[in-house]
Amino acid sequence: MEVLSLSPEIHCFSELLDCSDGDEEEILVCGEDFELNPFDGLPYSSRYYKLLKEREELPVWKEKQTFLESLLHNQIVIVSGHAKTGKSSQIPQWCAEYCLSACYQHGAVVCTQVHKQTAVRLALRVADEMDVNVGHEVGYFIPFESCCTTETILRYCTDDMLQREMMSTPLLNYYGVIILDDVHERTVATDALLALLKDVLLSRPELRLVILTAPHMSSKLQQYYGSIPLIRVESKHQAEVVYSCSIQKDPFLSALRLLFEIHHSKEKGDIVVFLACEREIEKAHQMIRQEQSNLNPDLGELIPVPLYPIKQDLIPKPHQDKQKACKKYRRKVLLTTSFGESLIWIKNVTFVIDGGVGTRKVYNPRIRADSVITQPISKSQAEMHKQILGMSSSGKIFCLYPEEFTYKEMKPHLPAKIQESNLRSMVLFLKRMDIAGFGHCDFISRPAPESLMQALEDLDYLAALDNDGNLSEFGIIMSEFPLDPQLSKSILASCEFECVDEMLTIAAMVTEEIALTCWRKFSHPAGDHFTLINVFNAFKEASTNSTSQYYSTEKWCRDYFLSSSALRMAEIIRAELVEIMKRIELPISEPDFGSEENILSIKKSLLSGYFMHIARDVDGSGNYLMLTHRQVAQLHPFSSYYNSRKIPEWVLFHEFSISEDNSIRVVSEISPDLFVELVPQYYFSNLPPSESKDILQEVINHLSPASAMKEEQKTNDDKENEQFPTPTEQRCTIQ
Secondary structure, three states: OEEEEEEHHHHHOOOOOOOOOOOOOOOOOOOOOOEEOOOOEEEEEHHHHHHHHHHHHHHHHHHHHHHHHHHHHHHHHEEEEOOOOOHHHHHHHHHHHHHOOOOOOOOOOEEEEEEHHHHHHHHHHHHHOOOOOOEOEEEEOOOOOEEOOOOOOOEEEEEHHHHHHHHHHHOOOOOEEEEEEEEOOOOOOHHHHHHHHHHHHHHHOEEEEEEEHHHHHHHHHHHHHHOOOOEEEEEOOOOOEEEOOOOOOOOHHHHHHHHHHHOOOOOOOOEEEEOOOHHHHHHHHHHHHHHHHHHHHHEEEEEEEEEOOOOOOOOOOOOOOHHHHHHEEEEEEEEOOOHHHOOOOOOOEEEEOOEEEEEEEEOOOOOOOOEEEEOOHHHHHHHHHHHHOOOOOOEEEEEEEOHHHHHHHOOOOOHHHHHOOHHHHHHHHHHHOOOOOOOOOOOOOOHHHHHHHHHHHHHHHHHOOOOOHHHHHHHHHHOOOOOOOOHHHHHHHHHHHHHHHHHHHHHHHHHHOOOOOOOOOHOOOEEEEHHHHHHHHHHHHHHHHOOOOOOOHHHHHHEEEEEEHHEEEHHHHHHHHHHHHHHHHOOOOOOOOOOHHHHHHHHHHHHHHOOOOOEEEEOOOOOOOOOOOOEEEEEEEOOOOOOOOOOOEEEEEEEEEEEEOOOOEEEEEOOHHHHHOOOOOHHHHHHOOOHHHOOOOHHHHOOOHHHHOOOOOOOOOOOOOOOOOOOOOOOOOOO
């Protein structure tokens, strides 16, 4: 990408940074009488001045001059402050002004966000404040959607998208200022960026890095980067906090009861409710809508708005229904989880209800599965929830726990996600960066060693690494896909087995996590992966045949209890995967879904990536034992095999998590013969002893007794198999 060329009008912009000799300290701010917008050369609208007055009331505004001075003289600047202080909207604008000033023309500005919803909303808001158009001067790029051009000077993106951009441009030469926002959320991608940018800054002295974080993280960042400026943004108002007298037996029901009490009190203002998990968001959304008909119409309409921090979905663009708002009072209820504070965008929130409980996934590398943990939120999360009201001095925060609970039961902070996540994708990325000399990272928090070694082992099993532990040709191609490496490997295998069209559909559908609540019409005897293809094809046909496309497709989805937005997102994901296939010149076979040969090819492709996800029904009643460990799981209720007369003995599954029901999701039948044909021998030899392994060994002996003895001898002698090298800890190291 080329660095933006600046127009004469922009050159006339009143200097933000006076770089004249002997007086570098002086920073001049453009006067209010300047009528031309320096970003597009057009006169400012009246709305710009109206929004400017609102911006000047933000707590961060008084730090503008201090920030610009720090940015001029330092490569790294940390800005610490709570939510709703204006950091995420104002500082990127000031950085854009900095990049446009006459003495600094090194590139554009990029600002990362943890959630894609936040990236889109901030881009829309900031474009409005800057009086420019989204997609031109200000834009965003998020997974499977881009709204930017080469002329975009300020870009909002998700942290994982900037990480992916580094694979093609390791030094990120297009940017003059990189802003990492919400660093305190400690995502794997953000932690990786913090580490990699240390080396990038050494290679590019003109580059600036701005870190936006909550107060509790600032001292750790200063220790990590050394002596760098820290700008603290203080909130103007402290809202009233009301604690519960005792711990609630059911925080979910207590939160809903309190919500309706507030609504009946007739006090105006929107409400934010922090719940434990996404399942509770869905449940609360349904209950509020059902209760709506029983509410007194004079109280106004209660509008539940679910905000999912993790869920992939199409992002509804904000709109204002002024006509309805005039006729009837409408109170929004924003439902999110304990990690969703950065998703709160509306201004007139008056009440916050904090359940004090959060659910998170912690990866267990020994069993290659997530454990779902429900526990009290951390002290830092509780503090951030209290800051949601921002500049409102009349609001109330209801904590559904006693004040002493904060000190006795809450941990100061949650562990960084890099210490409790599956690191397969991150290690694949770092191996890719190692090619450019950036693979060895000094992480702010060290990854869990066991997870790191298991990720390296898995990548070796998937043939993503060569004999020296470096990225193989297979691994380089796998890293091009924004997918889990297992899924990428299945797509590559589908090129060999000539079922690419079908495999891309499966990849899009499992990435979007389509819930098959009404699967019987689409059920395929081969399993859930094939049922997903039926659903997608039926959706495409319904979309094509509908006369009034939007409403007919919506009705079709409602009839089958499917999410139309999720299926449209799956379409977008699939189209993006097709583009990647074309870009790296991989063959795309013609669709042939339904033939026996095609079904066998799909199973082979899936097994090529998911041979580590195999389970066997040990008693004929649906108790599936994992091949890699002793965990037992049942079929998920959404599986097409659930409650069927005959369930398969051997299955391949997409996902398994340890929770209340211990279920395996997206399940398809496979045969032992097919498994032993495609599994790497050195993976099979490393499996723990079990009845299932004995059965598979018998299959191997039956198929080829001579070769089985030969392979067993090789394993015993610790000889390396040239096709599948044995992973070793010594050659797979990441600092």
